[in-house]
Amino acid sequence: MAYLDLAQPYAAPVAQRATKAPAAAFTALEWSVIAVAKRDRISSLEEPGPLSRALGSLFGLGRESRLSEPRLETLRRLAVHAWRRGYALPASEVARFLKEGFTMAQAELLVASVTGGKVGQLAWKIAA
Template sequence: MAYLDLTQSYDIGAVVAGKAMADADTATLSPLEWSVVALAQRDRLSSLNKPGRVALAMGRLFGSRPNPELADAKLEALRRIAVLAWHRGYAIASHEIRAFKAAGFTLAQYELVLASISRSRNARNNQRAHV
């Protein structure tokens, strides 16, 4: 009877996971980028959509709401990821992640943003549970 040692394959996975965590530890964002992440907490998911015909007509009739979209494409990509993370956690569509990377961010920065938002969401939920 042959013996197959599977522990080596697990060790390789641990090394890869350890490298990904090390990259996330070295990722940083500027203070401006962190402020975009914080402000995105107040944005609704609907702020990510382009206004439709009805919304444009209502805006003309009653006055338009301010557009939350940022002028800088890189900051707007960060805002989109942050809004999605504040509302959906880690359930973010792959095309949004690709757009985030195309804007000039790295996967390590993506993981940093999601981890930070996750910690904040958990702290807020724990605070509500104890009140």
């Protein structure tokens, strides 16, 4: 039995269509950054104030979980938001994520993986 794709009547058969974008993926290192971000709080994303730095140096408490590589730190920041807030990501963090060379498909993969797909796409559209 033949199948007629009415949505694209003049397109090539489904098996022969070229994919427009490569599948979203992360490296093993990036997945480990996403996993580690689960234990971080939203407050770890803020710059510590002068009093906080003074007390930290006095009592030997360092800054929380900052990564030295900017690309991985950007991924960690978005992952922390995803772990804590699901699809309700700040637009500034998404823009920073895209500026570092990640794609929107990777952002969607990150949030879907973290939330387990429990939250619908509508919430993603509202937050962006």
